[in-house]
Amino acid sequence: xxxxxxxxWGVVIGILAGAVRGGTPFLLVxxxxxxxxxxxxxxxxxxxVLLIGAMSAYAVSYQTxxxxxxxxxxxxxxxxxxxxxxxLVSRPKVNDIxxxxxxxxxxxxxxxxxxxxxIQPSAPQLPAIAxxxxxxxxxxxxxxxxxxxxxxxxxxAFLLQAFFRSTRWGMQVRxxxxxxxxxxxxxxSVPRTRxxxxxxxxxxxxxxxxxxxxxxxxxxxxxxxxxxxxxAVALVIFARWNPVKCLWASLLxxxxxxxxxxxxxxxxxxxxxxxxxxPYILTLGVMILTCSPKRTLIGAPGALGSxx
Amino acid sequence: xxxxxPAERPLQPLPLELVKLTxxxxxxxxxxxxxxxxxxxxxxxxxxxxxxxxxTLVKCIMGYHQADEGDLVIDGHSRExxxxxxxYQFGIGMVYQHFTLVPAMTVAENLVLSRPNTPGxxxxxxxxxxxxxxxxxxxxxxxxxTPAGQLAAGQKQKVEILKQLYLNSRFLILDExxxxxxxxxxxxxxxxxxxxxxxxxxxxxxxxxKFREVFAFCDEITVLRRxxxxxxxxxxxxxADDMAAMMMGGQREARxxxxxxxxxxxxxxxxxxxxxxxxxxxxxxxxxxxxxxxGEVVGIAGVSGxxxxxxxxxxxxxRPATGGTVQVHGQAYSATRAEAFQHKVFLLPEEPLRNACxxxMTVAENxxxxxxxxxPIGRAGCFVSRPAIRKFAQELITRFSVKTRSTETPIGxxxxxxxxxxxxxxxxxxxxxxxxxxANPCFGLDFAAVESIHSQITEARNRGVAVLLVSEDLDELLxxxxxxxxxxxxxxxxxxxxxxxxxNTIGHHMAGH
Ligand SMILES: Nc1ncnc2c1ncn2[C@@H]1O[C@H](COP(=O)(O)OP(=O)(O)OP(=O)(O)O)[C@@H](O)[C@H]1O
Ligand SMILES: [Mg+2]
Numbered sequence: 001x002x003x004x005x006x007x008x009w010g011v012v013i014g015i016l017a018g019a020v021r022g023g024t025p026f027l028l029v030x031x032x033x034x035x036x037x038x039x040x041x042x043x044x045x046x047x048x049v050l051l052i053g054a055m056s057a058y059a060v061s062y063q064t065x066x067x068x069x070x071x072x073x074x075x076x077x078x079x080x081x082x083x084x085x086x087x088l089v090s091r092p093k094v095n096d097i098x099x100x101x102x103x104x105x106x107x108x109x110x111x112x113x114x115x116x117x118x119i120q121p122s123a124p125q126l127p128a129i130a131x132x133x134x135x136x137x138x139x140x141x142x143x144x145x146x147x148x149x150x151x152x153x154x155x156x157a158f159l160l161q162a163f164f165r166s167t168r169w170g171m172q173v174r175x176x177x178x179x180x181x182x183x184x185x186x187x188x189s190v191p192r193t194r195x196x197x198x199x200x201x202x203x204x205x206x207x208x209x210x211x212x213x214x215x216x217x218x219x220x221x222x223x224x225x226x227x228x229x230x231x232a233v234a235l236v237i238f239a240r241w242n243p244v245k246c247l248w249a250s251l252l253x254x255x256x257x258x259x260x261x262x263x264x265x266x267x268x269x270x271x272x273x274x275x276x277x278x279p280y281i282l283t284l285g286v287m288i289l290t291c292s293p294k295r296t297l298i299g300a301p302g303a304l305g306s307x308x
Numbered sequence: 309x310x311x312x313x314p315a316e317r318p319l320q321p322l323p324l325e326l327v328k329l330t331x332x333x334x335x336x337x338x339x340x341x342x343x344x345x346x347x348x349x350x351x352x353x354x355x356x357x358x359x360x361x362x363x364t365l366v367k368c369i370m371g372y373h374q375a376d377e378g379d380l381v382i383d384g385h386s387r388e389x390x391x392x393x394x395x396y397q398f399g400i401g402m403v404y405q406h407f408t409l410v411p412a413m414t415v416a417e418n419l420v421l422s423r424p425n426t427p428g429x430x431x432x433x434x435x436x437x438x439x440x441x442x443x444x445x446x447x448x449x450x451x452x453x454t455p456a457g458q459l460a461a462g463q464k465q466k467v468e469i470l471k472q473l474y475l476n477s478r479f480l481i482l483d484e485x486x487x488x489x490x491x492x493x494x495x496x497x498x499x500x501x502x503x504x505x506x507x508x509x510x511x512x513x514x515x516x517x518k519f520r521e522v523f524a525f526c527d528e529i530t531v532l533r534r535x536x537x538x539x540x541x542x543x544x545x546x547x548a549d550d551m552a553a554m555m556m557g558g559q560r561e562a563r564x565x566x567x568x569x570x571x572x573x574x575x576x577x578x579x580x581x582x583x584x585x586x587x588x589x590x591x592x593x594x595x596x597x598x599x600x601x602x603g604e605v606v607g608i609a610g611v612s613g614x615x616x617x618x619x620x621x622x623x624x625x626x627r628p629a630t631g632g633t634v635q636v637h638g639q640a641y642s643a644t645r646a647e648a649f650q651h652k653v654f655l656l657p658e659e660p661l662r663n664a665c666x667x668x669m670t671v672a673e674n675x676x677x678x679x680x681x682x683x684p685i686g687r688a689g690c691f692v693s694r695p696a697i698r699k700f701a702q703e704l705i706t707r708f709s710v711k712t713r714s715t716e717t718p719i720g721x722x723x724x725x726x727x728x729x730x731x732x733x734x735x736x737x738x739x740x741x742x743x744x745x746x747a748n749p750c751f752g753l754d755f756a757a758v759e760s761i762h763s764q765i766t767e768a769r770n771r772g773v774a775v776l777l778v779s780e781d782l783d784e785l786l787x788x789x790x791x792x793x794x795x796x797x798x799x800x801x802x803x804x805x806x807x808x809x810x811x812n813t814i815g816h817h818m819a820g821h
Binding site: 301 | 370371372391394395396404406408409410411412413417421422424426427429431432
């Protein structure tokens with residue numbers, strides 16, 4: 001078997017391929033969360049957004065026959081859910097964590113309810129972009145079949161970075177997230193900016209869902225997201241609210257997810273379930289390592305989580 | 309409407325008039341039918357006690373608040389300004405009483421963001437070029453790449469003023485711009501603005517508590533008292549007493565507590581080789597050795613940004629020391645709540661809304677921060693009695709004349725000066741302090757309040773309290789301190805007594821030579 005012939009490399013290739021494949025939804029959701037948090041609000045509802053995105057993408061792709069329309073539908077569905085969250089948190093005294101949890105339950109509930117009829121049928125999938133033609137090793141070839149949404153995500157990460165640094169709107173989002181009073185004094189509308197940031201962020205999250213149902217694992221099931229929307233919150237902290245670092249962090253989380261399956265593929269199945277828990281362990285580790293009473297996190301938006 | 313970029317805007321002052329402007333917060337009338345006229349090319353002062361409604365009035369001009377009644381007449385037309393953005397379009401700019409820089413952004417980013425016509429996509433190379441050009445003509449220099457949050461109060465204020473010069477405003481509102489500047493800096497800044505007014509480039513509305521500035525720079529004044537119009541006139545026709553009378557409504561007697569001669573008591577607060585870092589990890593406080601004895605006020609003078617903020621933060625327990633020791637009454641002190649209580653160490657930091665208050669909590673709760681967990685407010689070790697908090701707070705509010713609508717108002721809604729008084733009430737109210745650490749305690753207070761705080765500090769000293777007074781106001785230091793030290797680049801470089809002090813020598817050391 002070829003797996004044996006490349007031996008330990010099989011595991012490495014498996015993990016790298018998994019990092020890209022499994023990291024893509026992390027990437028899109030964390031970019032969405034990054035944008036949202038930069039405006040000073042947290043959206044825990046992105047887990048629900050991810051599910052509703054996955055469901056709508058699958059359903060629309062099945063109905064129309066075009067996976068691209070499915071991706072667009074996922075973005076729109078995410079944006080609608082985001083708009084509800086944005087409206088809720090713009091009300092006085094609404095806590096964004098509580099609203100986010102409500103939206104998480106609401107979003108996943110909607111997805112399960114509306115998605116029931118689509119569990120069986122198979123919808124057209126997103127075409128993979130094959131970059132591995134040069135290699136004769138099947139694992140390498142398979143690993144280099146990459147989701148178009150991954151490239152979209154990479155581009156989005158760099159664009160978002162540039163957006164925060166060198167566009168007026170990006171700086172306005174940062175101002176609103178860091179000091180709403182200062183933003184108001186500059187004539188920036190705090191509620192409107194937050195609304196735009198949350199809705200756009202949720203649209204990105206919805207597209208992350210499209211990757212799940214239309215590329216990998218490539219079917220609509222209710223267990224499809226397994227908490228990735230929530231882990232994205234930790235990931236954004238880990239990435240210090242920096243979009244490009246979100247990219248690296250997403251690859252790390254995606255890779256962690258692939259450790260168990262890759263080991264199993266070369267016949268090591270001891271601790272399979274333990275390895276499968278590695279993204280969650282990584283999340284906990286990140287939270288513990290980044291929490292220090294001595295300093296505030298560099299890059300953390302100043303108004304994040306405050307009621308103003 | 310197409311707005312020319314600020315640099316090309318015709319430099320003409322803007323005539324502005326308020327007609328019977330009324331602003332209410334709920335049932336409370338903050339501004340009651342106030343009329344005010346600023347002819348083009350004049351320097352107008354707006355005076356009044358803390359809480360008189362000055363900031364509220366100018367925030368209505370800026371569109372930060374919406375007036376409930378009345379008219380805003382700009383250039384002969386009644387206009388509506390819905391947001392500060394509209395105000396910028398008319399060329400009206402304001403330096404707010406509380407800083408409005410975005411802390412996480414660099415000075416350069418703050419400046420560029422403040423421009424109403426910033427392009428959607430910012431070409432940083434060009435912008436930086438532009439900013440460098442601008443800084444060449446600027447009256448003072450600030451590092452463009454420092455995040456605003458790391459600047460000391462005085463430097464932030466300079467950036468706020470630079471921002472308005474950068475925006476080329478035609479009508480400039482300054483809400484107590486000089487409270488954190490040294491007198492020399494204040495004169496420099498106001499002098500520069502005065503020149504622009506004289507040259508017919510802009511009109512200015514200045515809110516200040518300092519009569520000295522009114523006489524030196526202003527043409528006319530308007531006075532508010534408790535939200536109502538209380539008088540107006542030309543500076544040339546008025547004396548300081550007249551203005552004070554308008555502000556307070558009738559005559560009042562100055563009450564000045566004198567320093568009693570005292571033997572120097574035992575050491576109360578000792579710093580040995582104290583070091584601390586800035587937020588960015590660079591050293592800010594370097595080997596500070598200092599002993600303060602009971603019944604002594606030790607003043608620390610210095611240009612803001614020379615380590616004063618970090619020094620006070622270490623003593624407040626907000627920042628870890630990187631070296632050296634702090635001792636109170638001969639015992640190691642690390643500013644925990646228990647130690648602060650045991651040694652009766654009290655604190656009045658600068659920017660009290662940020663450093664000593666929770667803005668969203670009520671005045672009563674904020675006043676009870678030192679005592680909520682102890683009888684009579686704390687019950688049985690875990691319960692807090694709200695009536696007791698209210699009663700405790702009400703008494704202090706009356707004693708320190710904090711102007712607040714009720715004990716249940718969020719402290720963030722109080723006027724700047726009254727936040728300061730509320731914190732002072734908390735720290736000095738119980739009268740048990742043995743060590744008092746204070747930084748710029750009179751930032752933004754009206755003259756009556758300054759007098760009262762100075763008296764409180766002197767009284768505390770006469771009672772035997774050891775006081776560390778960090779201030780950028782040399783007059784204040786000379787009036788209150790028994791010993792005066794100068795801090796420069798985080799080191800204490802000079803010591804003198806007010807009696808022997810020479811302003812020039814002090815200035816020399818402050819400048820770091
Ligand atoms: N957002 C608000 N909500 C409720 N009340 C407010 C608000 N802002 C100000 N006030 C009240 O209006 C009154 C006037 O406040 P203002 O800040 O205008 O005073 P000021 O004259 O600027 O005083 P200072 O010299 O202390 O700055 C105060 O009693 C204050 O408590
Ligand atoms: Mg004010």
